[in-house]
Amino acid sequence: MRVVVLHNAEAAPAHGEARDALAVVAVQACARAVSEALRRGGHEALPLPAPEEPAALLAALRAARPDTIFNLVESYRGEAALEPAVNGLLELSGIPYTGSRSLACALALRKPIAKALLAAAGVPVAAGRALSFADASRDGGARLLAELAERVAFPWIVKPAAEDASHGIDAGSVVDDVAAACARAKLVAQRFAQGVLVERFIAGRELNVALLGPHDAPQVLPLRAIDFSHFPKGRPALVTYASKWVEGSPDWNGTNVVDADLPPAAAERVAETARRAWTALHLSGYGRVDLRLDDDGTPVVLEANPNPDLSPDAGFALAWARTGSTYDQLILRIVDLAYAGPAA
Numbered sequence: 001m002r003v004v005v006l007h008n009a010e011a012a013p014a015h016g017e018a019r020d021a022l023a024v025v026a027v028q029a030c031a032r033a034v035s036e037a038l039r040r041g042g043h044e045a046l047p048l049p050a051p052e053e054p055a056a057l058l059a060a061l062r063a064a065r066p067d068t069i070f071n072l073v074e075s076y077r078g079e080a081a082l083e084p085a086v087n088g089l090l091e092l093s094g095i096p097y098t099g100s101r102s103l104a105c106a107l108a109l110r111k112p113i114a115k116a117l118l119a120a121a122g123v124p125v126a127a128g129r130a131l132s133f134a135d136a137s138r139d140g141g142a143r144l145l146a147e148l149a150e151r152v153a154f155p156w157i158v159k160p161a162a163e164d165a166s167h168g169i170d171a172g173s174v175v176d177d178v179a180a181a182c183a184r185a186k187l188v189a190q191r192f193a194q195g196v197l198v199e200r201f202i203a204g205r206e207l208n209v210a211l212l213g214p215h216d217a218p219q220v221l222p223l224r225a226i227d228f229s230h231f232p233k234g235r236p237a238l239v240t241y242a243s244k245w246v247e248g249s250p251d252w253n254g255t256n257v258v259d260a261d262l263p264p265a266a267a268e269r270v271a272e273t274a275r276r277a278w279t280a281l282h283l284s285g286y287g288r289v290d291l292r293l294d295d296d297g298t299p300v301v302l303e304a305n306p307n308p309d310l311s312p313d314a315g316f317a318l319a320w321a322r323t324g325s326t327y328d329q330l331i332l333r334i335v336d337l338a339y340a341g342p343a344a
């Protein structure tokens with residue numbers, strides 16, 4: 001098959017810090033790894049940096065005449081929020097493409113919307129509340145957070161409402177009182193030009209659940225957990241931006257992904273929760289659900305990630321490797337799962 005490996009290639013993201021550009025560089029390396037795996041599997045791989053004009057993007061796809069598009073696009077014109085728009089164009093193209101549809105990408109990208117859908121489907125989520133950009137950027141949502149403090153105990157975590165890849169997550173994200181929460185909410189809103197999500201900080205184990213398959217029958221891959229035992233002392237354990245992107249930093253060294261090694265009943269509970277999150281948020285192809293275990297062992301979903309990083313050394317591929325299959329087999333399986341059109 002002819003497979004176009006479509007990826008973003010902007011010089012820098014439109015918002016956030018300069019080092020957020022590291023995430024963009026990683027997408028390009030991933031596109032190379034996927035292309036090589038496809039070629040070893042007997043496919044013709046055509047890497048394509050997504051042209052920044054939609055008409056040019058569609059023209060480039062038409063000219064390449066692919067049987068399938070391997071979609072690695074995570075942002076468009078430096079905007080993560082435009083990822084679903086690219087998926088929408090792929091849906092209109094009629095060409096089968098890998099991973100989730102525009103619907104799932106749009107839902108997952110708006111954490112408050114995703115949380116509301118998860119809660120409606122009976123999937124446990126962290127208690128909290130969303131602040132609009134207007135509220136957060138004005139006074140950090142002072143009145144709303146004072147109300148929240150009456151029903152949700154500290155510590156809390158303050159996150160951008162529409163980012164991923166731990167953009168905006170660092171040591172200052174976890175707060176112990178309303179004043180600190182407001183200050184952080186205002187900072188995050190202004191830095192990322194978007195709303196803010198404030199929720200209970202769940203101190204228990206963090207688990208990553210990789211899922212693979214069609215929307216209606218996902219397979220749960222071996223469960224993985226974050227080992228924070230080498231995380232800098234005196235700081236709340238969380239996967240910060242530096243954990244994911246600043247190689248060799250204390251945060252990077254202190255967040256190792258390991259086998260979860262849960263007892264079978266607990267593992268099945270986590271897997272079932274992840275499957276329900278996948279279904280509720282319309283994921284397809286491949287995805288990863290991030291959870292934490294609450295004090296009583298309840299798996300609480302932090303977020304779902306359609307189209308997670310497929311780099312050979314990233315979490316999804318490492319979870320897949322625990323099945324005993326190769327990276328090349330993973331890439332070929334994801335191509336097999338590609339389909340044309342919108343979400344079911």
Ligand SMILES: Nc1ncnc2c1ncn2[C@@H]1O[C@H](COP(=O)(O)OP(=O)(O)O)[C@@H](O)[C@H]1O
Binds near residue numbers: 163200206237239240
């Ligand atoms: N409610 C929470 N309780 C504890 N830790 C959290 C919570 N929400 C987020 N985190 C921490 O922040 C990290 C990034 O948050 P997440 O919601 O997964 O956003 P991203 O899309 O950036 O990965 C998580 O991996 C986790 O370590």
Ligand SMILES: [Mg+2]
Binds near residue numbers: 303
């Ligand atoms: Mg996450």
